[in-house]
Amino acid sequence: MKTLTNTKWLTACHVDDAVENGGVCIKHEDQQIALFYFTRRNEWFATQNECPHKRQMILSRGMIGSLGEEPKVACPFHKKTFSLRTGECLSGDECAIKTFPVKVEDGLVYIGVE
Template identity: 40%
Template sequence: MTTVQKAPVTRTGERWEAICAYADLIPERGAAALVRGRQIALFRAYDGRLFAVGNRDPYSGAYVMSRGIIGTRGDEPVVATPMHKQVFSLVTGVCLDEPAIAVPTYPTRVTNGTVEVSVE
């Protein structure tokens, strides 16, 4: 797991945290990062898009979302939890099997080849 220490502030007040090089992320695999005390699951899709969600599986309580299986349901990019296989939208964080349950989502961007996540 990557631990991020410093928090640069942008003009809009968002705090972007540098996580890793974009090239270090393997398409269709997750990576976990500790960002300002929060465990984040980061995913790079085959089409190059990045997604970040909370790493805690709300069903099992285990911090394993980064080990989930990513894919799609229709056009929706999703991750299936490795424990019980519930499916969550990588865009909204909502569980597609039980919409009352969700994981947090976080904005991502790439700056000069470095993946950044905002936890604000």
């Protein structure tokens, strides 16, 4: 597991503000972060919002699901899929997305940024 020595925890939203089995976009400084509440798995994930295929800011609007045990998001434009855990492109392409750690404490959702 990656050591999080320089991680700053950004307060993203209240748990009740999240979209069940979907994503929301969080703006942090000059970057957009897609935050996903995978209700069926009771897990949270965060990735860059930009799809690397055509550089569209769209992944927070993607459809989430599973490939076996791997949680994934599908870009709504051309359906390329990415692991929500590792960011790896599961469609066989070389592109990958950045992922961020997420934690939930006292009803608030935090995203770990460097």
